[in-house]
Amino acid sequence: MSSSEEHSYEVNIAWKEGRIGTMDSPALDDKLDVATPPEFPGGVDGVWSPEHLFTASVSSCFLTSFTAVAEYSKFEFEDLKINSSGKMSRDENGKFVMSEVTIKATLTISDEAKEKKAYRLLEKAEEICLITRSIKADVIVVPVVKVEVAA
Template identity: 45%
Template structure:
């Protein structure tokens, strides 16, 4: 596997405080806007702040899937909720903290410790969490059904 990869993203202003995100190698176009908490922000449109938190949460999931496969964790479901805390620090807005709340469902109680280990390794290996300065916290829930 190559040790360098490049991801190109384009944004074009659309109207008001929103634009369209595209990538040359993806078909989908995504609307992005200033969030409603800011002047002239737009409700019901994903914002850079949402995408920031989503990138961390999505990376946790994709890394978990790879690590779980490597550790042969037999899981039934994975879901995660994430909350980013945006605050003013030194007169600048900063996403100071992201709290990840992953829930892994397994059928075998004996794999509970392994599921926790896989989640912890996934958070440490996630390239997005390794690339941001936000404090990342994780509240793990393992369900056995």
Template identity: 45%
Template sequence: MEPIYYEVNLGWQHDRMGQLSSPALTTTIEVATPPDFPKGMAGIWSPEHLMVAAVSSCFMTSFLAISENSQLAFETFTCRAVGKLEKIDNVLMVAEITLFPEVVIVQESDMDKANRVLLKSEKVCLISNSIRSKVSMQPTIQVEVQA
């Protein structure tokens, strides 16, 4: 496979806030120091939030592709993700990201398949495979209640 490049541009706006853009995208994202740090700004995406979001969204897109290839019928997919920032060996880092995917499947007989798809999605997520943070998963699989 040939290398693929993803270009992102960042322009400082004011204080501790900048704006992300890409020539390949139509929307921009404000980014700032999180409020947990001096001069941080509440209500604006931080690099830490974007990192956790990158892992979660990569996991979702992996799940969607593998579900399609596995012919797993599901009604909904959601995923809460929590990143843990801590000091390790005197360096601040997002040491751990925990994914909490919830999948509602159509048939109870697909329970094992859904679990396999989730596990494979966690394993092949290219963002998780590109970072030092430990990524783990605590999935919930439910069967759609028929009315």
């Protein structure tokens, strides 16, 4: 990791057709089509939208924040599943904004004695997520800890 206090992430988008573009990054191998969501005129079904990517940015930051906190705390877990939804609504000026992201984080552990710590680490992940700290939308985390003891 760089010791610099600033980091840069390059993304390129090229218009493909209609309301669809293709996104890539010099740092990544994959390309991704992006389009206006189908809820808007000219929107496209079945293609990632900026609204999906916004929601994905918040929830993937939560995931990476949690895994970093767990690693630092030497906390072992069996699985982490995140289901998230982003809400678009109109603000006080009548403009559409991404107003809320709800993250349901289901963490599976094998030791019931570590359940309380599991919840603390999920809470810590929410606190340190830099994307959450960078946006105006409300972020609601619904933590669920499941204990599954191997037989």
